[in-house]
Amino acid sequence: MRTEIKLFKALSDTNRIRILKMLEVRPLCVCEITEILGLAPSTVSKHLSLLRDTELIGDIKEGRWVNYHLQAGADDERVQQLLNLLAEWLPEDKIIKSDQQKAGEVDRNILCAS
């Protein structure tokens, strides 16, 4: 039961839902997500590691950046089921739509180190 609870807990936070919905657009690095959410980098990092623990997302290092992405073909079927649900949800949410638009536009080379 532990796994199920961890999954639902991971999804019980507005900022983590925003992150997952952004990642539906494309993989993003920490500083891009940080910019969109307007939180401290350390806070975002903690959210991301919590999401990674559940296998809802995965990460790939690319130079000094770490790209986070939705775990499309997750081992655990429950992860996939929840990501599928989430993909159908919140299509009209103002914040989510704005986040997703920004996710499509942000450029880490301009954004970061500024």
Place this chain on the structure above:
Amino acid sequence: MRTEIKLFKALSDTNRIRILKMLEVRPLCVCEITEILGLAPSTVSKHLSLLRDTELIGDIKEGRWVNYHLQAGADDERVQQLLNLLAEWLPEDKIIKSDQQKAGEVDRNILCAS
């Protein structure tokens, strides 16, 4: 987004998951659930009112008892989707199976006021 977070929060607790899985067997009153979970009645009541707030469950008064039941045909499609997922999950969980067996056996007339 508020609704979605509330739903996931409601599902983020072991005892609330146990309650929902018990209610898959049949409607139960507070004292029956209390007996199976081994918690204080006030604690169980709080869990139930939280679940009711999300429309995952509903209640019907029957004399001095209040019967709680899964919200089979919930207005909100998301509620139904989550209940459907949960119905597929945890088929082999020891605690859940034990709870469900007890749910089938308990008799409020013997159980309560004892």
Place this chain on the structure above:
DNA sequence: ACTTCATTTCGTTATATGGCGAAATATACA
């Protein structure tokens, strides 16, 4: 090796959550 900068880890703080017992409420029955 040194610097830069993205990311993570750590320590702290404020709030949220889950638990209990006691008291309040509501319903049946004498």
Place this chain on the structure above:
DNA sequence: TGTATATTTCGCCATATAACGAAATGAAGT
């Protein structure tokens, strides 16, 4: 009306969680 009992509400406590800033880590380029 009064009693019994199921449930809820309230106040309290311990723990969990989300946020921050500062310090540590790791990879790129000088």
